[in-house]
Amino acid sequence: MEINPRRARELGMSRPISRRDFFDGVAMAVGAAALGSLTGCGMDAAAPGRIGTDRLEVPGQVTFPPGLTGLQGNTPAALSVPHALRDDRFWQYAGEARPTGENYDLVVVGGGISGVSAAFEWLRNDPNARVLILDNHDEIGGHARRNVFAPKGRMGPLIGYGGSQSIEAPSVWTAEGKNLLYLLDVDLAKFRTYFDRKLYSDFGMTDSVMCDRESFATEKLVRLTGGLTPERLAAQLPIGDRARRDLVRLYKNPPDYLRGLSRDQKEKRLAALTYSRYLLEVARVHPDVERFFRTTSSDEWAYDTTAFGAIDAWGSAKGWDYPGFQGLKLHRDKPSRFNSPSVIKQWDADDPDIYHFPEGNQALVRMMVGRMIPGFTDATDMDGITTAAFDYGKLDLAANRVRFRLSSPVVSVANDGGADKATSATVGYFDGNAIRTVGAGAVIMACWNMVIPYLVPELPGEQREALRKAVKMPLLYATVQLRDWTAWQRARVTRTRWTGAYWCVSELDHPVSMPGYTCSRDPSEPINVHMVATPAQSGMAPSQGAVAGRHVLINTPFSFMEYTIRDQLTRLLGAAGFEPERDIEAITVNRWGHGYAPEYCRPWNDFYPDGPLPADIARRRCGRIAIANSDSVPAAYADAAISAAYRAVAELQR
Template sequence: MGDIDPRHARDLGMSRPISRRDFFDGVAVAAIGPAVGTVAATGHAAGRRRAPAQEGDAFPPRRTGLRGDTADSLAVPHALRDGRFWEHAGDPEPTGEHYDLVVVGGGVSGVSAAYEWLRHEPRARVLILDNHDEIGGQARRAEFRPPGRKGALIGQGGSRVLASPETWTPEGKDLLARLGVEVKRLRRHVDEGLYPGLGLHEGVMCDRETFPVEGLHRMVPGTPPERWTGRLPLADQARRDLLRLVTNPPDWWPELPVEEKEERLAGMTYSDFLMDVCGVHPDVELFHRTLPNARWGYDARAFGAIDAWGCGYPGFQGLGLDPDKPSRFCSPTVKKEWAGDQDVPCLPEGLQALVRMMVGRMIPGFATATTMDGVTTARYDYGRLDVPGNRVRFRLSSPVVSVRNDGDPGDATSATVAYFDGHRVRTVGAGAVVMACWAVVVPHVVQDLPEAQRAALSETVKIPLLEATVQVRDWRAWRRAGVHRVRWTGAYWCLSELGQPVGAPDYDCPRDPGEPITVHLVATPCQSELGPARGAAAGRRALLRTPYGHLEYTIRDQLARLLGPGGFDPAADIEAVTVHRWGHGYAPEYCRPWHDFYPDGPFPADTARRRLGRIAIAGSDAVPAARADAAVTAAYRAVAELLG
């Protein structure tokens, strides 16, 4: 993790007060007693009407500092995992509430399940429970109020785009249609020419963590490879190897048929391919190592070579593979997006817009607008989420601790759900339950799971992820640097980019470099050298030990290194920081070389998502795929199983 230099920290502005920042330094919970105290600060008893939360820190999108998986949201799940929750929790107390459906998890999948249930049962009573203090799961909205700007400045935390929407599942497309979300109109809200028109392009920061000489290298379209490869701080042999790799790589296996070439690629990572097959200088592998990070959550040491070919990475051009179709060994997402269209930003706030539209339609008074044109600038009353008498209620800061069928699963007609309200364990009755939470939590919560299903659920190890949204005073330094998106080769944050130039009716994105703007950063803690599953577990442990102060320090340090030559001063120019920490971030997708059973099966997810009596399992883990349409499909399937 590295030490913080106090003098450098002062220069970076760590001691300077910035608006609406909280610190959560202690994240490891030693006992349920302290956990109860932390959750109580945000929890609430069943039926208690909370004050409207539209202004200031009481409004979740405007809270800064550490968000996402905070100590509060993790305390109870970790205590359950460690087997110490019930030692201190006391006996559950019934609320007397009964719902036709209880949904565990308030992300895209959970809210979609509630929305789909109401299509079939419009008069149903539904309760959504979530352990976080905000709706949307990993889909978050970050909102700032910079001085001098009319209205809010909106950024995203977590899910940001409709990934290749033409290839979405029928269920995903159905949800978009029901919400009135039109992809063509979304595209019109994106000013794709803004940054290139200002001379801003993508770049690579060959950082001091990787190379002896640190420097930013702009990747201007049309620049001859000989020119940009010659400027990189690589060894002479590495430059020659890289140039060959990007311009005219040979057929590394001329004696093999195409099918055997694909099978060989399926058995190695991209780093293995570069080093062992291409025989490049180690600097070339280091230069490419973080290519997959922002999209997949791990680096080239874990990213399969067959998927690297499918994504157009250098080195494969001479193999003679069919460019018109993916290999059978490519991961599901690479196959799905092979001939698809470009990703589309989902309004300024990202995919949380879909969640807000659904919640606003289900819960009266939560939102003043629930259409694609109005959701961005609507006002929201969080005090309406959990009002007695409403048919649909959304209860935040309420981690679920037990779900069981009432009687034998084969004959049960109802279930009982217990959650921790910040003070005690409460129970509600349910005609049906959809588990739309992390799959690894389910075995600790659901009683009487078959052993094979318990094991399959426990194998679903999500990839950890960090995202930061930083409000800066202006972006003149970015223009001087000539970049809007920069990949780092080895620093803590692997991606730094200006906020997407996305507008909405009555909301204008920043267009003048003299205006305030949001900056988006991504870090991927997975220890990729161990592989996706083991690396994710190790990275998550390290992430949960990393204090917020270190995260902000690295943000300020890297932005200073990137933009300092253009006049950026982090002490003066950074006005607010929000970090979304997701120890359980991306759903793990089946891929080679890590899953020998892929693509022929059988697949653990088929066992993991089996319905148990009145309990069905949704969430992107149930597919598995880190895609919003996958989460929606899992929700629709769970509802169909319970209503069937």
């Protein structure tokens, strides 16, 4: 995690841009006063390393979190109290709780897609209910976060996504997810016009792979052009003759590596292997071939192929991804029972990747919040939500039936009386100075499931243990605002997978325009670049790799993240005229130390698919307390979060 000072100067690290920098600071937080200093608005948590402006000013608004740059998401401000609870450092300094005198029909813990969907569904069934949503972040939507920039020379802001990205494979969304889209009047057919699928290809731009110096002796960019053959691909890679032959064999004519086994036996064998092990131990390819494919799974699963199951690689194989299974003669008429739930769910889905708002799925959250809280926004429809005005000062007004309280981490939830007889509950949260409590007729825990045992100690031991197994995968979503994208056009790439560098993906923003909002259509115009890093430790089980990677991530300063962003974009585009000091105008890194919900998968979860499944135990209702969040499904998709919300509402309202 070293920064070369000379290289940093060359990359423009000294240039004042929109960014801010701070270390985690959680371990130094002692006492309620220290906790309070870390739990206010994220803008107040910046350390002296702050450079330039860190917010987009919006006249007449209390604060505008989407305009914040630098480190966002799971910031020290958002994590200080949860970490203090985890480390048993909170209650000894917290002091006595102070009742607010507020009482609600429903209190929702967690303001992400699941929590807001729960409040929205509760109100649909009980329009007169009083609802309070509490969240530890400074922004609504949880992982569904948007990033907004104001580049020079552009009419209006430039909007990107910092978390939950798209309405993925809507044809196979859950019934609850489809119902919410219907209630919000989201017309998916409009995206066929809004999303320009030919913009980049008309400029001759393609996907690509960077065989980087972290993986190979020589760094080489390879464009995945139309008509590219395995032989031509292999010839361009910085690998030896044997590795080239092995790569071509995987794509063109792999033998039946499991000859003599039945279909069921072959599936069981694949279920016991990772894709990396399959390549090295079964296909016996050269290690350079395995290194070439290692990050193929990283963007979607938040871990590489040393953890990604071979059975899911077989189920996901298409195009240039995951070759080597054709010779097994496993007909693709149906998935294997050992495939992960999402692979099975999307088996026959053929949806184009176009169902995307410029701000990602936070658009859905904003539509719901806007319909529940008067004055928060001046538009709540699909066509108006991206360019709508938002007033965060309206979120927590006493006159509202629905209130959304940000930067308010919940510290305790308890049934009033025994769980079997309780008719109400009490919720405590930290307001930055003291613990405050509110009364609730019902509580929905739509937060990370792994934190629930620290908040609801009355849960049975078996359930607490099951909840702790929901170890989320860490990831980073960076939005880099560039002056223009002429270098990308010259390099003729639109998306690049890196084989071993810190950021595993670099890609131009989705070319989607909404009424009143136009994406960047000319290379001379400003644009957002999206970058993904997956900190999970390679070579470990997903849950173990997540913990190890998160420990490193939480102590990784923003300056290192910025350095690697500048370095990799320069390595990718420098030959095409990219100059980081000139071309990078703003950087926002959305740190999700607790990111993707962990999906059950082979070879790591022997109990899957036959059960019993930990989530079945973890999500049990306890008196007037129900459990939602995509962790409770578990699956890292927006419709999973929505379905979990609907289930929790049904449990409490029946």
